[in-house]
Amino acid sequence: MARIISGDEPNAKIKQIDAARVPHGGRAMTTDQGAPIVNDQEVQRAGERGPALIQDFVFREKLTHFDHERIPERIVHARGTGAHGVFVSYGDASALTKAAFLNAKGKQTPVFVRFSTVAGFRGSPDTVRDVRGFAVKFYTEEGNYDIVGNNMPVFFVQDAIKFPDLIHALKPEPNNEIPQAQSAHDTFWDFVASNHECAHNMMWLMSDRAIPRSYRMMDGFGIHTFKFVNANGEYKFVKLHWKCLQGVQSLVWDETQKIAGKDPDFNRRDLWEAIENGNYPEWELGVQVLDPKDEFKFDFDVLDCTKLWPEELIPIKPLGKLTLNRNVTNFFAETEQVAFCPANLVPGIELSNDPMLQGRLFSYLDTQLSRLGGPNFHELPINRAVAAVDNNQRDGMHRMAIDEGTTAYFRNALQHGQPHPDGGAGNGLGDNESVVKGAVTRDRANSFLDFYTQASLFYNSMCDWERGHIVDAFRFELGKCKNMNVRQGAVDLLAKIDGSLAREVAAGCGAKTDAKSGYRASTAASPALSMAGRTPCPKGTKVAVLVAEGFDKKCLDAVCTELTAVGACPKVIAPGQGYIAAKSGGGIDAAETFATASSVLFDAVFVPCNCAATLGKIYEVREFLAESYRHCKPIAACGDARTLLASAFKAVVSTDDKPCEDRGVLTLGNCDGIAAFAKRFAAMTGENRHFERSRENLL
Numbered sequence: 203m204a205r206i207i208s209g210d211e212p213n214a215k216i217k218q219i220d221a222a223r224v225p226h227g228g229r230a231m232t233t234d235q236g237a238p239i240v241n242d243q244e245v246q247r248a249g250e251r252g253p254a255l256i257q258d259f260v261f262r263e264k265l266t267h268f269d270h271e272r273i274p275e276r277i278v279h280a281r282g283t284g285a286h287g288v289f290v291s292y293g294d295a296s297a298l299t300k301a302a303f304l305n306a307k308g309k310q311t312p313v314f315v316r317f318s319t320v321a322g323f324r325g326s327p328d329t330v331r332d333v334r335g336f337a338v339k340f341y342t343e344e345g346n347y348d349i350v351g352n353n354m355p356v357f358f359v360q361d362a363i364k365f366p367d368l369i370h371a372l373k374p375e376p377n378n379e380i381p382q383a384q385s386a387h388d389t390f391w392d393f394v395a396s397n398h399e400c401a402h403n404m405m406w407l408m409s410d411r412a413i414p415r416s417y418r419m420m421d422g423f424g425i426h427t428f429k430f431v432n433a434n435g436e437y438k439f440v441k442l443h444w445k446c447l448q449g450v451q452s453l454v455w456d457e458t459q460k461i462a463g464k465d466p467d468f469n470r471r472d473l474w475e476a477i478e479n480g481n482y483p484e485w486e487l488g489v490q491v492l493d494p495k496d497e498f499k500f501d502f503d504v505l506d507c508t509k510l511w512p513e514e515l516i517p518i519k520p521l522g523k524l525t526l527n528r529n530v531t532n533f534f535a536e537t538e539q540v541a542f543c544p545a546n547l548v549p550g551i552e553l554s555n556d557p558m559l560q561g562r563l564f565s566y567l568d569t570q571l572s573r574l575g576g577p578n579f580h581e582l583p584i585n586r587a588v589a590a591v592d593n594n595q596r597d598g599m600h601r602m603a604i605d606e607g608t609t610a611y612f613r614n615a616l617q618h619g620q621p622h623p624d625g626g627a628g629n630g631l632g633d634n635e636s637v638v639k640g641a642v643t644r645d646r647a648n649s650f651l652d653f654y655t656q657a658s659l660f661y662n663s664m665c666d667w668e669r670g671h672i673v674d675a676f677r678f679e680l681g682k683c684k685n686m687n688v689r690q691g692a693v694d695l696l697a698k699i700d701g702s703l704a705r706e707v708a709a710g711c712g713a714k715t716d717a718k719s720g721y722r723a724s725t726a727a728s729p730a731l732s733m734a735g736r737t738p739c740p741k742g743t744k745v746a747v748l749v750a751e752g753f754d755k756k757c758l759d760a761v762c763t764e765l766t767a768v769g770a771c772p773k774v775i776a777p778g779q780g781y782i783a784a785k786s787g788g789g790i791d792a793a794e795t796f797a798t799a800s801s802v803l804f805d806a807v808f809v810p811c812n813c814a815a816t817l818g819k820i821y822e823v824r825e826f827l828a829e830s831y832r833h834c835k836p837i838a839a840c841g842d843a844r845t846l847l848a849s850a851f852k853a854v855v856s857t858d859d860k861p862c863e864d865r866g867v868l869t870l871g872n873c874d875g876i877a878a879f880a881k882r883f884a885a886m887t888g889e890n891r892h893f894e895r896s897r898e899n900l901l
């Protein structure tokens with residue numbers, strides 16, 4: 203608390219004021235050593251107006267701690283948010299893996315999940331175009347198991363030694379640290395154009411998957427190939443998938459940029475609010491299983507993390523369900539200090555020789571040493587295993603355990619050989635024998651060198667609006683590159699994937715191409731890759747309800763009741779906050795005004811009867827509706843509110859008591875048909891956006 207003390211203000215007066223303000227009883231404040239503190243608001247000084255005394259250890263302790271409050275942010279994935287939950291196994295997967303958390307129907311394992319963006323700093327906006335991290339820690343009875351994955355099934359580069367180069371190119375440029383949290387700049391696209399192995403992930407990054415509507419509405423992927431090993435020592439190659447049960451949905455590009463300013467915490471807030479409101483998001487864990495005898499059956503190498511296994515070739519077998527049901531209590535202690543590592547495995551789950559995965563095994567432990575200050579970060583509450591931990595590791599920075607006994611070595615006789623490796627019991631961590639042969643080399647296998655086929659497969663699998671968005675994204679990103687050679691290099695790469703795509707992008711960013719329109723590196727498609735069929739779930743959808751004094755309460759109540767019934771969250775926005783009286787008695791509290799709310803923060807908008815006269819005079823209302831239209835969201839208006847629509851865009855509207863629907867715009871001439879109208883609008887909040895509107899010119 204800052205206070206200006208005028209020269210003649212009597213000290214006794216301040217003491218009197220403080221005495222009245224400071225509560226007595228309850229929790230007494232102490233120093234870190236537990237000694238009671240009398241005053242933590244004024245530094246001890248030599249005389250009331252004199253210099254501060256260094257002997258004031260209460261002050262020094264407080265400031266010293268404050269000065270060291272930050273820990274280094276993550277080099278990548280610095281910006282993120284986390285939540286607790288539970289994983290429930292669907293059945294007994296022991297034929298596939300001896301992992302205990304998957305060996306019985308209904309078996310529950312606590313989990314902690316952290317979602318993140320990759321490029322931005324810790325305070326960067328949530329809605330930037332980027333890959334999203336999807337890291338899950340299972341606290342199993344056999345130790346902690348981490349799936350440290352992303353929301354895209356492939357990665358940019360094939361070899362771990364290239365990762366620092368990729369990240370240096372993606373991060374803000376080193377001379378001026380611009381731009382923040384964006385791939386739309388020269389160094390990133392120079393890297394892509396110079397490293398064609400990025401082709402496939404680049405296509406995903408330019409797709410709508412890189413701008414998810416919410417962390418709740420994206421899939422997750424383990425990306426690498428792992429091995430599942432059963433109790434007989436038989437193994438299968440597997441790819442891990444988190445299938446989102448809320449439907450996979452994305453924002454539109456213009457919207458993401460606006461949200462970055464209006465609410466930089468958009469995705470973080472969305473997840474927090476959903477969990478607070480009991481809308482617990484769910485994902486299904488599944489595996490694609492490949493028999494080792496089929497390792498060389500495909501036109502991609504199963505160890506290459508720039509390739510996916512098309513679901514149509516290798517179906518996903520569901521194993522269990524993850525539900526996020528508890529927000530963190532303290533962001534720093536939990537979300538910031540959580541330390542994931544792909545080497546955190548349990549018996550029955552083992553590594554493959556994927557060269558990216560192999561490199562990650564080194565990096566994650568190493569990074570925690572500088573981020574969390576020493577080798578004992580596994581003792582932090584969020585990282586602690588629920589399984590008993592017993593070994594001969596000792597001491598080190600910030601050791602919390604008080605290890606007992608005289609021996610800290612194996613083999614020992616003094617402690618009867620305790621603790622001892624459990625290899626004999628056959629259920630220890632996998633050192634499953636495998637044959638390795640070959641010369642020591644830095645050569646990459648030829649089977650890794652096809653960069654274009656799956657990039658093309660991805661593009662072939664997109665529906666029209668998804669392709670349109672990809673073209674727009676390339677035009678934006680390359681358009682932001684200042685160096686013409688960089689733009690040209692990226693277009694030349696596209697020409698090796700899809701001729702039409704290269705031509706469309708080239709036309710938008712001033713590059714040249716002689717690519718043939720019909721050229722495609724592959725003619726195959728994997729329909730499962732398209733988001734078009736992944737219809738959203740209305741649970742947690744945010745619906746703006748625009749009202750003004752005199753609104754029709756019956757009309758509003760009917761729609762809000764149906765919205766709430768499907769799990770959507772209506773929020774009233776009015777010219778001023780507080781109570782808004784309805785026409786014939788009653789009213790409603792407005793949560794937001796046109797100054798605090800914005801269309802980009804909502805999924806749909808509804809305007810009830812009897813407020814058009816007032817709302818029609820407010821510029822922001824027209825903007826709200828026009829923007830909702832441009833962003834292809836469901837819009838509903840009843841009675842006179844139809845005139846508001848007419849001022850913002852063109853749509854066919856109802857003139858009677860029958861609801862009329864025109865490309866996501868639902869109208870009703872008069873309130874007699876409100877029941878059917880309300881039901882239909884609620885259902886529309888659980889449908890895909892109307893992307894056919896996106897390229898229309900507004901009024």
Ligand code: HDE
Pocket residue numbers: 276277278279282316317318334335336337350351352357361362363365423424425426507540541542558559561562565566567569570
């Ligand atoms: Fe990471 N990665 N990574 N990564 N990664 C980190 O670890 C790294 C890679 C991923 O929410 C860091 O604790 C290397 C692939 C996620 O805390 C760091 C390589 C995939 C998260 C690191 C990769 C990922 C990280 C930074 C190339 C998808 C956030 C802080 C071999 C399968 C986890 C930290 C969280 C975090 C290194 C490649 C996903 C520096 C060297 C591929 C989701 O250790």
